Amino acid sequence: xxxxxxxxxxxxxxxxxxxxxxxxxxxxxxxxxxxxxxxxxxxxxxxxxxxxxxxxxxxxxxxxxxxxxxxxxxxxxxxxxxxxxxxxxxxxxxxxxxxxxxxxxxxxxxxxx
Amino acid sequence: xxxxxxxxxxxxxxxxxxxxxxxxxxxxxxxxxxxxxxxxxxxxxxxxxxxxxxxxxxxxxxxxxxxxxxxxxxxxxxxxxxxxxxxxxxxxxxxxxxxxxxxxxxxxxxxxxxxxxxxxxxxxxxxxxxxxxxxxxxxxxxxxxxxxxxxxxxxxxxxxxxxxxxxxxxxxxxxxxxxxxxxxxxxxxxxxxxxxxxxxxxx
Numbered sequence: 265x266x267x268x269x270x271x272x273x274x275x276x277x278x279x280x281x282x283x284x285x286x287x288x289x290x291x292x293x294x295x296x297x298x299x300x301x302x303x304x305x306x307x308x309x310x311x312x313x314x315x316x317x318x319x320x321x322x323x324x325x326x327x328x329x330x331x332x333x334x335x336x337x338x339x340x341x342x343x344x345x346x347x348x349x350x351x352x353x354x355x356x357x358x359x360x361x362x363x364x365x366x367x368x369x370x371x372x373x374x375x376x377x
Numbered sequence: 378x379x380x381x382x383x384x385x386x387x388x389x390x391x392x393x394x395x396x397x398x399x400x401x402x403x404x405x406x407x408x409x410x411x412x413x414x415x416x417x418x419x420x421x422x423x424x425x426x427x428x429x430x431x432x433x434x435x436x437x438x439x440x441x442x443x444x445x446x447x448x449x450x451x452x453x454x455x456x457x458x459x460x461x462x463x464x465x466x467x468x469x470x471x472x473x474x475x476x477x478x479x480x481x482x483x484x485x486x487x488x489x490x491x492x493x494x495x496x497x498x499x500x501x502x503x504x505x506x507x508x509x510x511x512x513x514x515x516x517x518x519x520x521x522x523x524x525x526x527x528x529x530x531x532x533x534x535x536x537x538x539x540x541x542x543x544x545x546x547x548x549x550x551x552x553x554x555x556x557x558x559x560x561x562x563x564x565x566x567x568x569x570x571x572x573x574x575x576x577x578x579x580x
Contacts, residue, residue: 295412295415295416296415296416296419296420296423299416303438310440311438311439311440311441311444311445311448312416312438312439312440313413313416313438313439313440313444313445313448314440314444314445314448316409316412316413316416316445317409317445317448317449317451317452317453318448318452319412320405320408320409320412320449320452321452321453335419337422337423338418338419338422338423339414339415339418339419339422340415341415341419342412342415
């Protein structure tokens, strides 16, 4: 059981952040919106609260920008936007991921062909 | 009424998280707490949450303070200090104080008992390696021998009494009938019964 959890953690590490980047690729989104979206993907995030530290890191490394803005209802929202370096990091991940996935599929026997 | 209670739950959650984040740079700590507070508030407003149960659900989806703190340290590239993991003061629900930062947040190890002050891994604890014998041996040698003699006497007495009883019992048994054959007969019916069943079945 612990091994199963460990496996999904390992798979998540290094991929989840690019899913976050992709979420704000075309439009800015606020934290709760992002977190809600990931909350629906149980194999990506077991605890929604762990997304916030991730957003913080992505902002610190300069892949995301954030700014607070008023909301029509409720407290101010912190909107996240993809920066130029974030955008190129995402592009880089996309090409890496495709070849990585193909290699793993071929070796593990999970390929479609 | 219920609003106060739910506010308490949220405040308690954030407070416990803050204690666990004491090892983070102040701005990162403040940022995370503000993010979570905004998250909880907007979830409550946008989902029109009022009952305590629903608020607890929001908190549960966020994950325990322990899990969120572990993620915060990992993302910050810092090791979680043992003191911060334990929450500086004793938390109301004592969690495993030395959960490794790299571990999966989903599976907190339940086996780690919560000894409040032994920070790192189990064996290391210096307070738990005392030499217990040395204190006792010299002072209590005399009385120890006395006790041993008393015990030996008691055992011998018990053996004699037991022997006496057996002798008496045997004498009585010889006087009346010998109960010997019982042991020979008993097993047979048990062994034959299943055989009959098997034989009967095909017919």
